Amino acid sequence: MAVSNCAPRASPSYLAGKLLKSLPMSPLGVRCVQLQSVFEVALSVDSLAGPGAAALRRLYAFTAGTARCRVGPELSRKYGMEPDNAQLVVSITNKATLEQAWYNEVRTRKPQTFKADAAGLVDPTDGGRMCDFCNWRTLTAEDTWGRIERPHAVTGSNLFKYGEPAHGLVLFKHHNPLSFSREQLKDFLAVSADWFTAAAVVHPDACHPFFIWNCGPRAGASQFHGHGQLMLTALPVPAQARLTQQSELHAQAHPGTSLYHDMVQAHAAVGLARALGQGEDRCWILAHLAPQKDMEVVLLGSSLTSPVFVAALHASLRALVDSLGVQTFNCGILNVPLKQPQLLQQPAGGVESCPAANGLPREARLDDSQGLMLAFSKGMGSDEDVLRLLPSGMEWRPLMARVVSRGKTTSPASDFGCLEVIGHASIGHTDPFLLIQRIDDQLASVQL
Numbered sequence: 001m002a003v004s005n006c007a008p009r010a011s012p013s014y015l016a017g018k019l020l021k022s023l024p025m026s027p028l029g030v031r032c033v034q035l036q037s038v039f040e041v042a043l044s045v046d047s048l049a050g051p052g053a054a055a056l057r058r059l060y061a062f063t064a065g066t067a068r069c070r071v072g073p074e075l076s077r078k079y080g081m082e083p084d085n086a087q088l089v090v091s092i093t094n095k096a097t098l099e100q101a102w103y104n105e106v107r108t109r110k111p112q113t114f115k116a117d118a119a120g121l122v123d124p125t126d127g128g129r130m131c132d133f134c135n136w137r138t139l140t141a142e143d144t145w146g147r148i149e150r151p152h153a154v155t156g157s158n159l160f161k162y163g164e165p166a167h168g169l170v171l172f173k174h175h176n177p178l179s180f181s182r183e184q185l186k187d188f189l190a191v192s193a194d195w196f197t198a199a200a201v202v203h204p205d206a207c208h209p210f211f212i213w214n215c216g217p218r219a220g221a222s223q224f225h226g227h228g229q230l231m232l233t234a235l236p237v238p239a240q241a242r243l244t245q246q247s248e249l250h251a252q253a254h255p256g257t258s259l260y261h262d263m264v265q266a267h268a269a270v271g272l273a274r275a276l277g278q279g280e281d282r283c284w285i286l287a288h289l290a291p292q293k294d295m296e297v298v299l300l301g302s303s304l305t306s307p308v309f310v311a312a313l314h315a316s317l318r319a320l321v322d323s324l325g326v327q328t329f330n331c332g333i334l335n336v337p338l339k340q341p342q343l344l345q346q347p348a349g350g351v352e353s354c355p356a357a358n359g360l361p362r363e364a365r366l367d368d369s370q371g372l373m374l375a376f377s378k379g380m381g382s383d384e385d386v387l388r389l390l391p392s393g394m395e396w397r398p399l400m401a402r403v404v405s406r407g408k409t410t411s412p413a414s415d416f417g418c419l420e421v422i423g424h425a426s427i428g429h430t431d432p433f434l435l436i437q438r439i440d441d442q443l444a445s446v447q448l
C-alpha cells in the first residue's frame with residue numbers, strides 16, 4: 001500500500017515565522033531549525049535537507065490539513081471553542097510498518113464525560129499483605145526446571161497460560177509496581193534473560209521469545225505487584241513476524257540502510273533521538289513520531305542484560321512515571337536475542353545451574369553503568385560521529401523495546417477505541433518533543 005507525502009495545506013502563522021528562517025546546516029545536514037513539535041515537523045519536512053532528512057522522508061509520510069466546523073454560541077461558551085472553527089490535524093505514517101498516529105493540539109481540551117474515582121492506581125492487596133506475588137514462594141507456580149532468582153527479582157511460571165510450550169512470570173521482589181530503581185530493573189531483566197535461555201534448553205523447537213510487562217489493570221495486568229510475562233513459543237507473535245518481514249523488505253528496497261538505521265536517522269534529524277554508549281555497546285532512545293499509544297518510547301539495544309539498555313529503559317520509564325504522571329503502561333520487547341540451544345548445557349534445575357545469558361560472564365553483565373556516554377544531547381562527539389556507529393544493512397537486528405502510556409487511571413473510558421482496535425491507528429496525545437525533554441531530564445542524572 002503506497003502512502004504519499006502530501007504538501008502541507010495549512011501553515012498557521014505561529015509556525016511560519018520559525019520555519020521560513022534561513023538557517024545553517026547541522027553535522028547531519030539538516031537545517032538547524034529547532035523543531036519543537038510534531039506540527040512543525042509535518043509542516044517543514046519538505047524543506048529539510050541532508051541524509052537525516054532523507055531517512056525521515058524515506059520512512060515517514062506526513063499530512064497536515066485543516067478540519068473545519070461551525071460551533072453554535074452555547075457550545076462555544078461551554079468548551080471555549082471558536083465559532084468559525086479550524087483545527088490543524090497532522091498525521092504521521094511509517095511507510096514500512098504502516099503505523100500511524102494523528103495529532104491535534106485542540107484534543108488536549110476534549111472533555112471526558114465519564115467520571116471515576118480520582119484515587120489513581122488502587123492497590124487491592126492491603127499494601128501487599130494479601131499479595132500473591134509478595135508471597136511468590138508459595139503462591140506462584142514454578143517452571144518444571146525451577147526458578148531464576150537474583151536479589152531484586154525472581155521468575156515463576158504462569159499459572160493460567162496462553163502461550164506454549166513455555167509461559168513464565170518475572171516478578172520484582174518488592175510490591176509497588178511504579179517504584180523501581182535501576183538496580184531492581186537490572187535484576188528484573190537479567191532473570192528474564194536467563195529464563196529465556198533456560199526455557200530454550202528445555203524447548204529447543206521454540207525459538208520466538210517475547211517479553212511482556214503490563215503495569216496496572218488498565219494496561220492488562222491482573223495483579224497490582226510489579227511483574228512481567230515471558231513467552232517462548234514456536235510461533236512468533238504477529239508484531240514480531242511483521243517486524244522481521246518489514247525490516248527485510250525495507251533493507252531490500254533501500255540497499256545500504258535498514259529499517260532500524262532509518263528509524264534512528266529520522267528521529268535524530270528532528271531532535272527526537274538520544275543514545276547511550278559504553279564501549280562498543282549502544283542503546284538508542286527514540287520519542288516515537290508514530291506512537292502506537294500515548295508517549296511511546298522505542299529503544300534499540302543489544303540485549304536484556306546490556307547496562308546501557310537497562311539505563312536507557314530505566315530513564316525512559318522514570319520519565320513517564322515521575323515527570324509525566326503515568327501510572328499505567330505497557331512495555332513489550334521484540335527481537336530478544338536467544339542463544340542457540342545446541343550451544344547450551346541442559347540445566348539440572350534450580351537457580352545456580354542456569355547458564356548465563358548472552359554469553360557474557362556474570363560479572364560483566366552485572367557491571368554498573370559507569371562510563372556511560374550520552375549522545376545527541378551531550379558530548380559524545382558530533383551527531384554525525386554518533387550515527388556512524390550505527391550498524392547498517394540487514395545484519396543489525398537490535399533488541400526493540402516499546403513503552404507506551406495507557407492513559408489516565410482516573411478515566412473509565414478506554415484508550416483503545418475503534419480507531420485503534422479496528423483501524424490500527426492511534427491518537428498522539430503527548431507531543432514527542434515534550435517526551436524527549438522529560439527523558440533528557442532523567443538522562444541528565446544518569447551517573448557517568
Ligand SMILES: [Zn+2]
Pocket residue numbers: 128131132133134135174175176225
Ligand atoms: Zn506484592
